[in-house]
Amino acid sequence: MTATDLFEPFEHAGLRLRNRIALAPLTRARASSVGLPGAAQAEYYRQRASAGLLITEAIAVAPEGRGGAFTPGLYDDAQVAGWKLTTDAVHAAGGLIFAQLWHAGRLSHSSLTADGAVPVSPAAAIAPGSAFTEAGFVPYEMPRVLATREVEAVAAQFRRAAENARRAGFDGVQLHATHGYLIDSFLRDAINDRSDRYGGSLENRARLLVETLSELIEVFGGDRVAVRLAPNTRAGGMSDSDTAATFAYVIDRLNERGVGWLDLVEGDNLVTRTPDDAIDTDALAARFRGAVIVNHLYTTELAIAARRERKADMVAFGRLFIGNPDLVARLKSGSALVEAARDHYYGGSGEGYIDYPALTAVR
Numbered sequence: 487m488t489a490t491d492l493f494e495p496f497e498h499a500g501l502r503l504r505n506r507i508a509l510a511p512l513t514r515a516r517a518s519s520v521g522l523p524g525a526a527q528a529e530y531y532r533q534r535a536s537a538g539l540l541i542t543e544a545i546a547v548a549p550e551g552r553g554g555a556f557t558p559g560l561y562d563d564a565q566v567a568g569w570k571l572t573t574d575a576v577h578a579a580g581g582l583i584f585a586q587l588w589h590a591g592r593l594s595h596s597s598l599t600a601d602g603a604v605p606v607s608p609a610a611a612i613a614p615g616s617a618f619t620e621a622g623f624v625p626y627e628m629p630r631v632l633a634t635r636e637v638e639a640v641a642a643q644f645r646r647a648a649e650n651a652r653r654a655g656f657d658g659v660q661l662h663a664t665h666g667y668l669i670d671s672f673l674r675d676a677i678n679d680r681s682d683r684y685g686g687s688l689e690n691r692a693r694l695l696v697e698t699l700s701e702l703i704e705v706f707g708g709d710r711v712a713v714r715l716a717p718n719t720r721a722g723g724m725s726d727s728d729t730a731a732t733f734a735y736v737i738d739r740l741n742e743r744g745v746g747w748l749d750l751v752e753g754d755n756l757v758t759r760t761p762d763d764a765i766d767t768d769a770l771a772a773r774f775r776g777a778v779i780v781n782h783l784y785t786t787e788l789a790i791a792a793r794r795e796r797k798a799d800m801v802a803f804g805r806l807f808i809g810n811p812d813l814v815a816r817l818k819s820g821s822a823l824v825e826a827a828r829d830h831y832y833g834g835s836g837e838g839y840i841d842y843p844a845l846t847a848v849r
């Protein structure tokens with residue numbers, strides 16, 4: 487294999503990562519009905535702790551922020567205790583783990599909250615597609631438009647979740663700002679037609695993201711805060727009339743605030759690496775002053791090339807980590823990779839979740 491530093495340690499923000507490979511955030515929907523994680527999650531992340539950095543599945547900051555059945559939260563004490571099992575297991579295995587903090591916005595469903603309230607959104611527009619509920623996939627509903635004072639309160643929800651992430655022992659947090667979820671749906675002008683200080687100008691549309699980040703930074707320090715962006719994805723009904731300007735503006739705000747990590751999803755998520763009319767994500771990566779993690783349909787060859795060209799500090803792998811818990815060792819040795827069963831991506835038991843063996847166990 488070509489010489490590469492992909493498998494070498496990487497030091498950044500006071501952390502020493504074992505290699506330059508990250509576990510991309512992957513919703514696996516194995517928490518309880520009320521979003522409580524436990525021993526199964528601890529085992530799943532422990533098995534993958536040889537990655538330089540683990541980023542958790544999306545974790546809801548509030549009950550109404552859950553975007554699917556059996557997705558976990560970080561808004562009550564039981565959830566903090568549940569996640570502590572994971573962080574302890576990962577740390578005992580020598581790994582590092584950031585919690586991905588999430589508010590699903592309109593990509594949620596009334597059946598997911600105790601009071602049956604409909605999902606919230608910047609605008610009265612039904613999202614394309616369907617929500618994963620306990621009764622299976624059901625079409626998204628007409629969301630309720632958040633009042634200005636309610637939008638102002640969202641950043642505080644993220645702050646409380648970040649405080650809980652600290653108590654649960656996470657090494658940092660990642661703001662989930664992609665795929666049409668709440669933060670992304672404010673940022674891009676696909677549906678945000680607000681006339682208050684959270685809509686209209688680019689500054690206004692980015693306000694919720696910036697206010698939220700400021701709260702996360704107050705809790706963890708910029709060094710331990712990551713942001714996930716996916717400028718070229720259409721997921722969740724997103725688009726932007728000037729994508730390049732929108733995301734350049736966001737990167738400048740991240741730089742101003744000393745955000746430590748940018749997780750950049752290239753291409754149109756799970757569709758193609760090279761969508762028509764894509765903006766140049768390499769230019770965005772170069773604009774960012776912290777560590778850049780790139781993700782989306784990476785192979786070993788592409789990851790090595792990304793390091794050779796210095797276009798990123800790290801590469802995150804998603805689906806390959808599902809069937810290959812020891813992905814780092816397998817990529818390094820050029821071993822065969824297991825393709826995970828898609829039927830087990832979301833929900834169910836430990837099958838297709840914590841029963842994929844590591845190579846050492848197979849031999």
Ligand SMILES: Cc1cc2nc3c(=O)[nH]c(=O)nc-3n(C[C@H](O)[C@H](O)[C@H](O)COP(=O)(O)O)c2cc1C
Nearest residue numbers: 510511512513543544751782783784803804805831
């Ligand atoms: C089953 C599954 C669950 C995912 N859950 C999340 C998530 O919770 N948060 C997120 O930001 N992205 C999520 N993604 C997107 C992945 O992080 C990643 O961007 C995508 O899989 C592309 O990377 P890959 O080609 O290495 O799999 C998910 C993808 C899959 C397949």
